[in-house]
Amino acid sequence: MKKQLNVGMIGYNFMGKAHSNAWRQVGRFFDLPADLTLKTVCGRNPKKTATAAAQLGWAGTCTDWRQVIDDPEIDIVDITTPNNTHAPIALAAAAAGKAVLCEKPLGMSVPECEQMTAAVEKAGVVNMVCHNYRRVPAVALAKRMIERGDLGERIYHYRARYAQEWIMDPNFPLVWRLRADVAGSGTHGDIDAHIIDLGRYLVGEVKEVCGLMETFIKERPVLADTGAELTARAGQQMGAVTVDDAVSWIGRFENGAIANLEATRFAAGRKNQVTFEINGSKGTLAFDLEDMNRLRFYSNADPADARGFRDILVTEAEHPYVGSWWPAGHVIGYEHTFVHTFAEFVTAVVNGKSVHPTFADGLATERILSAIQESAQTRQWVTLC
């Protein structure tokens, strides 16, 4: 008989919706070593939480995350709340011996992440930070191809960009993602973190960084207490934007590759564009999340007169994860990356052995984020130990 795992999720907004979907779907498409129950969703507002539970498929609700921790039937704690709450919840979950899945960025600072990582390691609980883009099939295929040598022995360049446009309107209000006290940083922790994580996954460890950060729109309308006001009105109170609108940085990996990364929320027309290009001694890989079912690959091994970037439609049974879904050519979407991630996490929980990206990976990314932030403030290169 299959093991039974009960999940408790803290938070139910954008990420909560994506996670709930993945919890519901993962057992339908992947052959898991456990059956899952969506036991409890937790939110501060009881009415909204109840509505969310009904909509998202959770059996029960609570309004204090400690109740999730204290529930002996909960096996997995899934953290999807704003960044400044990740640490206390994760620490408590680890102490309670729960497996922990935490949205990125892991914590608000390197010390916080160190504390979180130490806690899960000491407690011996399975842990993961939810860098779901590692399990876009095209990204997982890129990893496989690099490992089998398709790009050659040396990597020369990792160039990545995460570009959005959703706050370009100067009247877009001061939501929590634009406040340093809640979010820690802006584009940096929210989206730069993703392409840094992909760089660590695909290329290797970062040795040194030098970057700049910029806030293009320095004041925005303050949100009313209700949270309901999403547009500015005449005479409305303005508040300072305390996070970055964009970050741009260069660096070096330990293996000698050069890094060039950029994250911005001010690129008109780029809705959720994650692009990277990796140039190796034998070929190149390129990816674009807005076209996420494809991977582009140039190989010097092709005949001299027939070389070109291959546009691989990553929907074949031979490709990572997609065999569980639909026939070749039937594309999947954003939400599926969470399903793949959760399939691996559930297996890890049953095996009692964490798989990447662990909290230690989240900490490593935080160290890079922190170094870039320091570099932007001091206008100096910063070396990672």
Next chain:
Amino acid sequence: MKKQLNVGMIGYNFMGKAHSNAWRQVGRFFDLPADLTLKTVCGRNPKKTATAAAQLGWAGTCTDWRQVIDDPEIDIVDITTPNNTHAPIALAAAAAGKAVLCEKPLGMSVPECEQMTAAVEKAGVVNMVCHNYRRVPAVALAKRMIERGDLGERIYHYRARYAQEWIMDPNFPLVWRLRADVAGSGTHGDIDAHIIDLGRYLVGEVKEVCGLMETFIKERPVLADTGAELTARAGQQMGAVTVDDAVSWIGRFENGAIANLEATRFAAGRKNQVTFEINGSKGTLAFDLEDMNRLRFYSNADPADARGFRDILVTEAEHPYVGSWWPAGHVIGYEHTFVHTFAEFVTAVVNGKSVHPTFADGLATERILSAIQESAQTRQWVTLC
């Protein structure tokens, strides 16, 4: 209190998996006027059906589709079985007063489709044929744009192609889709039907057609009774392929537009490519299902020096259906087209009023399919009444 609707589904293979997912997901993402229960799945093999029910989320099973019809608690009958079984099931469902959702092609012939259409109309039951590509957001957006005049008053060309490659290997076995007695036709009813339906949806009624059909590989290995043998062995028995591998045809719409369509399973590298281009007097629209989150649009209304095909990433709240899913730029996939279709169908069932594409649409498509088949046999143009 919301109405409660119970669904019974006949068949559980590829289409059954896609339909089950849509039945499970539709209420999670769309605000439906009814709650749905996946009550019964029906298949001939009891053990396989039980496994499918558990995997796909159905409460009960049966092995005779008449049990679904006879169950007074079933409100919706969903038909996903091979083509030659659509008619008897649909006729019985209509007679029993059930709402009917039927996979395409509707039936095996024009008379059969006429009978089916007459039955649902006489019974007054809500009916739909599952041409899910109408509800790709990009396709629905194309429809909206044509209706508001973005292409101008005249349409000159509808050019479409459905291209696959999955049977190019001559040793690929004689599956049911390659047998005329079960499937009726090959590419014609299976995939040409889709682009004909899109033509009727987006451009209008077809007036006359002239086509050719071709079977490139005329014999294939016979499948063993177990259905388990998917590759040919030396000395294996060969059987005749009795359906078309490709169909190519030209025609005219009633509004004067020219049609040029092609369906093939012999296009290496085209996994599941549905492309169309519609040229109107003020602009052009182009679509590719392998890139289904995008719609390309050229407008003569743009400034003379800044005209070009717009690559619309159809993931905005302003676009059909996608606002129910994720933020802008977070793409969706193949399976979502069924969810959109089912959301409309459920609403139709509650309203007691069918929405497109109805059985009458399925019949209209069958008439075109039949006319092309006649044309290919007689080598004559065939006029539709």
Next chain:
Amino acid sequence: MKKQLNVGMIGYNFMGKAHSNAWRQVGRFFDLPADLTLKTVCGRNPKKTATAAAQLGWAGTCTDWRQVIDDPEIDIVDITTPNNTHAPIALAAAAAGKAVLCEKPLGMSVPECEQMTAAVEKAGVVNMVCHNYRRVPAVALAKRMIERGDLGERIYHYRARYAQEWIMDPNFPLVWRLRADVAGSGTHGDIDAHIIDLGRYLVGEVKEVCGLMETFIKERPVLADTGAELTARAGQQMGAVTVDDAVSWIGRFENGAIANLEATRFAAGRKNQVTFEINGSKGTLAFDLEDMNRLRFYSNADPADARGFRDILVTEAEHPYVGSWWPAGHVIGYEHTFVHTFAEFVTAVVNGKSVHPTFADGLATERILSAIQESAQTRQWVTLC
């Protein structure tokens, strides 16, 4: 010492400009077996011809094409005049023992083309019809790849389209290309001819055809005698458009491949789009003239998880023709296709041996054009002998 060849060109408009450029440039970039002199350009209007000669680089002028034929120093006669003048000039040139390069379509009818072909063959003069798109490097590479078996032993599909938009405005005047008496046909001879020629070049001989032709705008403003009026005025005289605006046809090649072709001047946004796709048993090739420095190639021989359409930038020394121009990645344009064609023609003239596409190729294309026209009129399939 190099042979010296003198060229006389009849006509100096669009094609005359492109040909003149090629005559001037070919010796600068290709190592020819002869030196070329642009001796005479011929046009009916003495003043305009003199202006053209100065602009285009011709040493002398004349106003009667017979003077070019009668000039014993002229070695090559280049015909760029409207279609109804090709035959008399070519016949005279052949009779005078000149090498002849003739713009496409070769003649106005099959008998005319037969007469022209017989004449050059009887006279033993080197002859060529200017289907310049054969020598787009990407097209020449496609030919090479097909010949070496990159697509496999069987070709299943040849699908091509030539799409333009330049006469979509109903007020665009009745220029000579829209009059059957001068042009013979519309899109058919002007642009369908190109993709038919490419089909014969790349796939093989055509066995049977069935097509339709359409004139969307049946009347247009008559051009004033001056030829200067390019827009319609109120009360302006209207004249009947006597050629096709679009042609669409299906057919079969002798080798069993299916043909599906379309030519139109009513595709908004398609400026000069020549696209083709060839599906073979081992792979696919695709081309788009608006992106003419690229060839797309899908190969079943690639590893199963790394297959995809290769986007070959055809600018390498290994590629046909381009090594004579610039380093890799430095693209060329439309005009270069004439230079490549003329390089081959000049070599042929020196060798005394015609190279493809000869007048016989022009005749073969005319036979197909004529068969399609007959098919469109009779609404019957037409078989080519």
Next chain:
Amino acid sequence: MKKQLNVGMIGYNFMGKAHSNAWRQVGRFFDLPADLTLKTVCGRNPKKTATAAAQLGWAGTCTDWRQVIDDPEIDIVDITTPNNTHAPIALAAAAAGKAVLCEKPLGMSVPECEQMTAAVEKAGVVNMVCHNYRRVPAVALAKRMIERGDLGERIYHYRARYAQEWIMDPNFPLVWRLRADVAGSGTHGDIDAHIIDLGRYLVGEVKEVCGLMETFIKERPVLADTGAELTARAGQQMGAVTVDDAVSWIGRFENGAIANLEATRFAAGRKNQVTFEINGSKGTLAFDLEDMNRLRFYSNADPADARGFRDILVTEAEHPYVGSWWPAGHVIGYEHTFVHTFAEFVTAVVNGKSVHPTFADGLATERILSAIQESAQTRQWVTLC
């Protein structure tokens, strides 16, 4: 009567070939205020120079560039020699009152460029540095669109990359472009200079920079004296590569836009890729030189449900320069950018008034190049005055 201008060109290799072509072609396609004569080409090797003159269309030759300067009939001196010779030739040409066109980079250092700029300004001679990519039609269109406000009032990002692959083979020899004494720098002056110039042209002046430079392959086979040896042999002498293989930098423009640029010769599959993206408050422009006939444009002014990157095929009469060539949709290539540049330069010479990019522009670019180089050495941000 038209003015007559005589040109003398120093150097005849890759750039000499491109320049010669432009000198020959410009008067054929553009209505110039002067007639041009290709009077003298100068090279050190008399035999090779004579061959080049015949091939490239020059009336005479010389072996000492001072002869070009001393020739009173020469009006224009065109410098296409290696970088360390630009200054002496340009200084002499200015002193002799010649108009000067100089390949980029202008000089080897800021002081050298200052001296060159002062010289042409003092002499009052028309001068230009050959940043030909400014006159790619798509780039000139981008400039027009930015100036008329299509991107809005603020520019947020300029992101550019110049990527090649031609020296990735470690056995590629130590050509002059890899030696600091002749070339000054590697990718930096050769190709980074181009995208810096485009940034200044399209976005504005640069305020501060911070960059890194890298040499991936530190030793290469020394070229034999003959210059004929292009591949390494066993036991061949190795020499140090003294220039950069890649450069990557970030910075800020005076108008607040962020710069992120990269130049590399180690990007497999990127033949001659110049890409840039400019994000403004109302839209985005994107360009790729390998696809140089196109410009991509996203506009917030488009209807909310029909926004997308427009793929503008820059071949219309309405677009800069291309009206002089061929009809819409007939693409041009790399060489045409020189023709456009020379058309403007010739007009400037006749008008006696320099047009951009002048030597002062070359100096400004050199200041940025130098600042980046200093930054890479000191690992500090460098502010431009």
